[in-house]
Amino acid sequence: MAYDHSVEQCSVKILQKFHPTVSLELRHEYRVSEFNIFNIEEFSPYLLWMLSRIKNMKKGDNTQAARWIGYVQGVMECHGLITNEESRNMIRKDKELGNI
Numbered sequence: 608m609a610y611d612h613s614v615e616q617c618s619v620k621i622l623q624k625f626h627p628t629v630s631l632e633l634r635h636e637y638r639v640s641e642f643n644i645f646n647i648e649e650f651s652p653y654l655l656w657m658l659s660r661i662k663n664m665k666k667g668d669n670t671q672a673a674r675w676i677g678y679v680q681g682v683m684e685c686h687g688l689i690t691n692e693e694s695r696n697m698i699r700k701d702k703e704l705g706n707i
Contacts, residue, residue, distance in 0.1 A: 609672035613697040647686040
């Protein structure tokens with residue numbers, strides 16, 4: 608699967624912070640227009656949905672997966688959930704593990 612390590616790390620941080628009882632197996636498809644991107648707690652279900660979709664993308668579909676993981680990590684950085692260095696390290700680890 609694409610970006611397994613990054614998806615896992617981002618999901619864990621979001622779930623621990625905002626949804627400690629929520630499963631990653633989200634069945635409702637969220638749309639970005641349903642949430643306020645400036646309110647990370649309100650927007651986090653959409654990010655989790657994106658992460659669950661990235662997890663199911665094949666390794667060969669790097670273009671879409673790369674855009675999506677970059678978007679999720681960018682939003683998380685803007686809201687202080689991760690640093691840019693953490694984001695870069697996640698991607699480096701995925702590259703080392705052959706997930707990209």
